[in-house]
Amino acid sequence: MIDVHDESPEAELRRMVYAGAIWFAAVLLAGAVAFSGVLSSGWRPSELAPAAGAVWWVGATAWFGALACFGWSGCPTLGFPLRAAVKQKQICSRVGVVLTITASILTTLPLLIG
Numbered sequence: 001m002i003d004v005h006d007e008s009p010e011a012e013l014r015r016m017v018y019a020g021a022i023w024f025a026a027v028l029l030a031g032a033v034a035f036s037g038v039l040s041s042g043w044r045p046s047e048l049a050p051a052a053g054a055v056w057w058v059g060a061t062a063w064f065g066a067l068a069c070f071g072w073s074g075c076p077t078l079g080f081p082l083r084a085a086v087k088q089k090q091i092c093s094r095v096g097v098v099l100t101i102t103a104s105i106l107t108t109l110p111l112l113i114g
Contacts, residue, residue: 009082016089020074023093027070027100031063038111052110059106062099069096 045056073092077085 009086013077013082013086013089016086016093017074017076020070020072020089020093020096022074023096024067024070024074027063027066027096031067031103043111048110048114052114055106056110059103059108059110062106063103066096066099066103069093069099 045053069092073089
């Protein structure tokens with residue numbers, strides 16, 4: 001069980017690894033379900049106008065970036081000092097959230113407009 005009242009770096013790292021793994025699974029499943037539904041309807045990214053297609057591909061790249069950030073924040077710490085690992089995982093988690101929101105907007109907007 002995770003103690004939410006423990007503020008030590010070790011406890012913070014345990015919480016971040018746990019949360020990173022949850023975020024990784026959630027982003028992976030949400031993207032897979034949404035994209036498989038769109039693809040199964042017969043839609044392809046090549047059907048978009050060139051500008052909208054570029055926006056969509058930037059969003060898809062942001063989604064993979066978010067997945068990479070959450071993957072890193074959810075993996076065990078192997079070769080870094082404790083405080084450095086906590087800082088890295090904090091940054092990766094925050095960047096992952098920003099990239100997830102950005103990817104959601106950039107991949108949905110061209111579909112709704114075009």
